[in-house]
Amino acid sequence: MMRIRDDVALVGSGDIAGFSLTDPYDCSIYLLDGGDELALIDAGSGEDVDELIAQVRAAGCRPERIRYVFLTHAHFDHAGGCRALRDRLGVQVVALAEAARRVRTADTEATAFAAAQRAGMYPAHLRCEPCPVDRVVVDGETLAVGRLRLTALATPGHSADHCAYLLAGQAPALFSGDCVLAGGRVIIQHIADCLLEDYARSIRKLAAQDFTALLPGHGLFALNRGRRHLDVAVAALDQLLMPGNLVT
Ligand SMILES: [Zn+2]
Secondary structure (H helix, E strand, C coil): CEECCCCEEEEECCCCCCCCCCCCCCCCEEEEECCCCEEEECCCCCCCHHHHHHHHHHCCCCHHHEEEEECCCCCHHHHCCHHHHHHHHCCEEEEEHHHHHHHHHCCCCCCCHHHHHHCCCCCCCCCCCCCCCCEEECCCCEEEECCEEEEEEECCCCCCCCEEEEECCCCCEEEEECCCCHHHCECCCCCCCCCHHHHHHHHHHHHCCCCCEEEECCCCCECCCCHHHHHHHHHHHHCCCCCCECCC
């Protein structure tokens, strides 16, 4: 567990440019501490929910108080754990409409989980479980977690269903998912819904936000001066290039 701010702890992180805190297939999973209520940004793979819950306890929080999981997108390493978390803790799963559709139907072609398995990135024994989604959000919608307020930012490109979340406050934090990572890196994959034009527009959209901390879906995060990572990505776009891809 890493309590990284008063209001945020890192409670999950795998081996894809990660901190190897929990299951190897987990993305970075952040716990929001809103006082009365807690929430997670992303669910991870669901391959080791016990360890994830242990990390929440280690952060000094009671897992039963986790009210929501806000999904950045439906890729397995981010959303695979929804079902287990919902079944065990009664969390409400919150996502954009397209992510919600993919999670509800376990649409493994749309999420490229099937392709990733065929490519050997995920072992054959991993399974994607359908999961109800309790709330569908739209771009710009404000979400409350106890005393905290977040805004959903639709950011397609890495995938069609991608959403970032901006946490308001004295030091606003941008949960950028897989759209932009530390160093201005991106995650471009040869999959059907990874679209460069959308991706570039989404990077510029995030660069236009006011934030201090950059907390991405994989790898290092920045507690201050988070904007400089977006500046690197935008500088590449200004040269008609895509920013560098995440190297794992
Ligand atoms: Zn992804």
